[in-house]
Amino acid sequence: MKFSTRTTYGLRAMIKLAANYNKAAVSLAHIAKKEKISQKYLERLFVALKKEKLVLSEKGASGGYRLARDPKNIRIYDIVRVLEGEINPFHCVNDKGEIICSQKCHCGATAILIKVQGAINSTLQSMKLSDLL
Amino acid sequence: MKFSTRTTYGLRAMIKLAANYNKAAVSLAHIAKKEKISQKYLERLFVALKKEKLVLSEKGASGGYRLARDPKNIRIYDIVRVLEGEINPFHCVNDKGEIICSQKCHCGATAILIKVQGAINSTLQSMKLSDLL
DNA sequence: ATAATTCCTACTATTTTAGTGGGTATTACC
DNA sequence: GGTAATACCCACTAAAATAGTAGGAATTAT
Numbered sequence: 001m002k003f004s005t006r007t008t009y010g011l012r013a014m015i016k017l018a019a020n021y022n023k024a025a026v027s028l029a030h031i032a033k034k035e036k037i038s039q040k041y042l043e044r045l046f047v048a049l050k051k052e053k054l055v056l057s058e059k060g061a062s063g064g065y066r067l068a069r070d071p072k073n074i075r076i077y078d079i080v081r082v083l084e085g086e087i088n089p090f091h092c093v094n095d096k097g098e099i100i101c102s103q104k105c106h107c108g109a110t111a112i113l114i115k116v117q118g119a120i121n122s123t124l125q126s127m128k129l130s131d132l133l
Numbered sequence: 134m135k136f137s138t139r140t141t142y143g144l145r146a147m148i149k150l151a152a153n154y155n156k157a158a159v160s161l162a163h164i165a166k167k168e169k170i171s172q173k174y175l176e177r178l179f180v181a182l183k184k185e186k187l188v189l190s191e192k193g194a195s196g197g198y199r200l201a202r203d204p205k206n207i208r209i210y211d212i213v214r215v216l217e218g219e220i221n222p223f224h225c226v227n228d229k230g231e232i233i234c235s236q237k238c239h240c241g242a243t244a245i246l247i248k249v250q251g252a253i254n255s256t257l258q259s260m261k262l263s264d265l266l
Numbered sequence: 267a268t269a270a271t272t273c274c275t276a277c278t279a280t281t282t283t284a285g286t287g288g289g290t291a292t293t294a295c296c
Numbered sequence: 297g298g299t300a301a302t303a304c305c306c307a308c309t310a311a312a313a314t315a316g317t318a319g320g321a322a323t324t325a326t
Contacts, residue, residue: 001134001135001136001137001140001217001218001220001222002134002221002222002223002224003134003222003223004134004282004283004284005224005283005284006283006284007134007223008223008224008225008242008246011242011245012240012242015240015241015242025302027301027302027303028302028303029301029302038284038285038286040285040286040287041284041285041286043303043304043305046303046304047303047304047305050303057302057303057304058293058302058303059291059292059293059302059303059304060291060292060293060294060301060302060303061292061293061294061295061299061300061301061302062293062294062295062301062302063292063293063294063301063302063303064302064303065303076245084134085134087134088135089134089135089136090135090136090140090141091135091138091141092141107145107148108148108264108265108266109141109144109145109148109265111260111264111265112144112209112257112260112265113141115256115260116253116256116257119252119253119255119256120249120252120253122252123248123249123252124245124249127244127245127248131241131244132241132242132244132245133241137313137314137315138314138315139314139315160270160271160272161271161272162270162271171315171316171317173316173317173318174315174316174317176272176273176274179272179273180272180273180274183272190271190272190273191271191272191324192270192271192272192273192322192323192324193270193271193272193322193323193324193325194268194269194270194271194323194324194325194326195270195271195324195325195326196270196271196272196323196324196325197271197272198272
């Protein structure tokens, strides 16, 4: 049970952008070097982050990325959701907490699953990017 | 971010055993059929569960498995821990909540990771197998 | 003796995750 | 206008984890 490195990489990169909020855009080359992450891999993460409107991009020399809004208004949940995909840690419950058990069952296990899922979600939702600076 | 099917299968099987606590041992063939899980796959899960002393086995005809102790005293955490391995959902924190970041950093991200990990663990630890009957 | 069981070892297939390569389009700056 | 730095795009490969299969041996109630 692990979050992918995508998520950790993405969080680290977003923290960098948050530190530069209202300042210059930050290039991926810079982040990749500082954080020792493959730049190519980062590029793909940022395509996703941009698509979900968490970041803005500026092309060309001295371009880069910046946060799309105040880090106070970006939940950790928002970032994880983009990079990790749906937060449905068990196969018989979807990300909305609905039971999708292939056996159509409501066995005792689903009670656990829903509770764990809720704990993860509410933790991620309670934290803002600005909390990490 | 998913728990493996091992864990869901194992929980479902353990619920079956709990329902038969103080009654006859339950065979894997029975569970496999009822729960539509590969028996061979279940066998391997139970090797692990037995090794960690969560279940007892009885060989031979009319044998099977039974819980090693009262379901009140088996935490969901204990089961998940065996089947899922260490609960360290991020690469830079181990299952004891210690930072093992390859960059030796204590970046803002670790605050999130530890909090999420704690939320998962305390949820799993708060629930007993007996709660699911 | 037989059939039902746990127990053991090894192998294969599938899926997910991580990472690489080779470019094009855009833009600040000299 | 040339150059270097950047985002952006597509396709491929590598590695790891997960899931599932195969063929048995040892044990035991009946």
